[in-house]
Amino acid sequence: xxxxxxxxxxxxxxxxxxxxxxxxxxxxxxxxxxxxxxxxxxxxxxxxxxxxxxxxxxxxxxxxxxxxxxxxxxxxxxxxxxxxxxxxxxxxxxxxxxxxxxxxxxxxxxxxxxxxxxxxxxxxxxxxxxxxxxxxxxxxxxxxxxxxxxxxxxxxxxxxxxxxxxxxxxxxxxxxxxxxxxxxxxxxxxxxxxxxxxxxxxxxxxxxxxxxxxxxxxxxxxxxxxxxxxxxxxxxxxxxxxxxxxxxxxxxxxxxxxxxxxxxxxxxxxxxxxxxxxxxxxxxxxxxxxxxxxxxxxxxxxxxxxxxxxxxxxxxxxxxxxxxxxxxxxxxxxxxxxxxxxxxxxxxxxxxxxxxxxxxxxxxxxxxxxxx
Numbered sequence: 454x455x456x457x458x459x460x461x462x463x464x465x466x467x468x469x470x471x472x473x474x475x476x477x478x479x480x481x482x483x484x485x486x487x488x489x490x491x492x493x494x495x496x497x498x499x500x501x502x503x504x505x506x507x508x509x510x511x512x513x514x515x516x517x518x519x520x521x522x523x524x525x526x527x528x529x530x531x532x533x534x535x536x537x538x539x540x541x542x543x544x545x546x547x548x549x550x551x552x553x554x555x556x557x558x559x560x561x562x563x564x565x566x567x568x569x570x571x572x573x574x575x576x577x578x579x580x581x582x583x584x585x586x587x588x589x590x591x592x593x594x595x596x597x598x599x600x601x602x603x604x605x606x607x608x609x610x611x612x613x614x615x616x617x618x619x620x621x622x623x624x625x626x627x628x629x630x631x632x633x634x635x636x637x638x639x640x641x642x643x644x645x646x647x648x649x650x651x652x653x654x655x656x657x658x659x660x661x662x663x664x665x666x667x668x669x670x671x672x673x674x675x676x677x678x679x680x681x682x683x684x685x686x687x688x689x690x691x692x693x694x695x696x697x698x699x700x701x702x703x704x705x706x707x708x709x710x711x712x713x714x715x716x717x718x719x720x721x722x723x724x725x726x727x728x729x730x731x732x733x734x735x736x737x738x739x740x741x742x743x744x745x746x747x748x749x750x751x752x753x754x755x756x757x758x759x760x761x762x763x764x765x766x767x768x769x770x771x772x773x774x775x776x777x778x779x780x781x782x783x784x785x786x787x788x789x790x791x792x793x794x795x796x797x798x799x800x801x802x803x804x805x806x807x808x809x810x811x812x813x814x815x816x817x818x819x820x821x822x823x824x825x
Contacts, residue, residue: 462547462573463500464535467565469493469527471520472508472761474789478610480759481600483627483656485514490759490789492560493523497535497568505572506815508763509564509731515706515758516560516731523561530554531565544573548737559709559734560758566735567767567813575812580770582807585740587774593781593805596621596650598788601628604639615644618802621677622647623782627656630665634672641674650782652680655706659683659690666698678725678780681705692722701725703754709733711741718749727754728778730768739771747777754780762786766797766813769805781805 472492480487492510499505511520534554535547542550547569551562574584582589597619599610611622624640626633633653641649657665662682669676678701683690685706695702704723708714709732717723726746728739739755746753755772757765765786772778783805796815799806808814 461543462569462576464497464547465500466496466498467527467532467535468496468498469524469564472510474761474791476759476788477790478788479600480598480788481602482625482652483601483654487759490761491520492761493520493527493564494761494763495527495564495568497565497572499572499576501576503572503576505568505570505575506763506813507564507566507568507571507767508761509560510758510760510764512560512731512758516557518558518560522558523564526555526558526561527565531562535565544569545737548735552734552738560731562734563730563764566737567730567764570736570767571812571815578811580807580809580814581767581812582770582773585736585770585774587770589770589773589807589809591773591807593769593772593783593807594621594803595619595781595783595800595805596623597784597803598623598652598782599625599640601625601636604636607636608639608643611640611644611647615647619784620647620803621650623650623652623680623784625652625654626665627653627682630657630661634665634668637669637674638672641672648675648677650677650680652705653682655681655684657682659687659693662694663697666694666700670698670700676700678703680727681707688717688720688722692720695721695723703727705729705756706732708742710738711745714742714745718745718751723751725752725754725780727756727782728771729756729758730764730771731758731760736767736771740775743771743775743777747775751777752780753778754782756782757785759785759788761789761791762794762797763813763815766807766815769798769807770813773807
């Protein structure tokens, strides 16, 4: 991430506002059920008036953060670290300061990290993907998630998504392997021409995971991959599933840092890595995870929590900037019932088209009116 010597980032203000967005329908996984997204919209202002935008969603079940804890971190140790640094400090120095400001709190850090990257690219006058070495002309094909429900309900949701142009469906499973097989059969019968990614959200033990994946193959249901079938703490079990089946296995909850990526690659625990900014703390660490995967010959997916459009746009720019990221799972903003801010990206069918304007491609007041 090059910094021009004339473009040190002097921070004059860090602001946040509460955010609340109702979902068009509940988001259900093996771990949680969500009906609305609550979080923070974050702005970082530079000394020349440039404003960068970021956002963070409350994800107690994943990162352990609440709106209150994120607000305390952003306006406490993170803001202090940003404003206390040397005047000529560039992007790397500022993002390192955010990462070192406190332990954990990755969603809060990611929101500020994204805002810093947005401000940096805006000041350079180029889209963030280009500032990171990529290209905004890259068309990103996202999937659409089918939440965990009764087989008939999941089949109806799959038909609706397929008719909207989403030919790759991410199907949530993970409560009981026999019932999960019935759910997937119903979805496949409803949309036999779709491609499927399964996400168990750590819901199976290793033996059950192997059993259901083999049963799916015996039923001739084609799978692109299976995501985090077992506990994030059980790398040995994850490796045993990866070795036992032909379907690519993707690590998600087990990947929170470049060190995690290295250990998974070293031990052969997974075939694919899922990168999420809120898990790893921002764009710098996301790019580092992708670097480790690239060196190990592992492809990556870029994903997200149930997050608003600003966060999804940032993840899309990362996907457009790194060659290791070949899969995209960035549908969550489409679940939120809110007026979309101008800019960022346009979704046409299942393709994300990034804006060619500086930074994340939002106007200077992108987050105004989004708060509740």
